[in-house]
Amino acid sequence: MYFLDLILISFLVTIALIILFSRDLLYCTMIFSAYSFFSVIIWQELGAPDLALIEAVVGVGITSIIFIVAIRKTERYEEEEIIPDERFNHLKRLYNESDKKEESRERIL
Numbered sequence: 001m002y003f004l005d006l007i008l009i010s011f012l013v014t015i016a017l018i019i020l021f022s023r024d025l026l027y028c029t030m031i032f033s034a035y036s037f038f039s040v041i042i043w044q045e046l047g048a049p050d051l052a053l054i055e056a057v058v059g060v061g062i063t064s065i066i067f068i069v070a071i072r073k074t075e076r077y078e079e080e081e082i083i084p085d086e087r088f089n090h091l092k093r094l095y096n097e098s099d100k101k102e103e104s105r106e107r108i109l
Contacts, residue, residue, distance in 0.1 A: 004045065005042070005045065008038055008041055008042050008045070009042075011038050012035060012038050012039070012042070015031055015032075015034055015035045015038065016035065018031055019031050019032060019035070023077055024076060024077055025067075025071050025075075025076055025077065026068070026071050026076050029064055029067040029068055029071065030064075032063070032064070032067070033059075033060050033064045035059075036055055036056075036059030036060045036063070036064075037056075037059075037060055039055050039059060040052045040055045040056045040059070040060070043055055
């Protein structure tokens with residue numbers, strides 16, 4: 001039994017890390033359902049069938065449906081974070097290009 005508990009806990013940690021580093025929200029929702037499913041197994045293994053039943057209904061069922069509906073109404077992929085120092089790089093490039101054009105016009109005149 002102790003070995004089974006370690007395996008289930010390692011699955012939970014692995015699934016949590018997968019969810020943490022994924023950018024596809026629908027994929028995260030499906031993996032979160034697997035997380036809830038393993039939680040159901042752990043609750044049953046610990047001798048709490050009432051918590052296992054609630055986790056199955058709420059975690060696997062209702063929460064997944066709510067997340068999928070919310071994702072359908074928004075965007076599926078999470079946007080990449082913009083590093084503050086790189087936020088205005090494209091504006092700096094445009095400004096430098098316009099300066100170069102002005103300098104070349106002045107040379108011509």
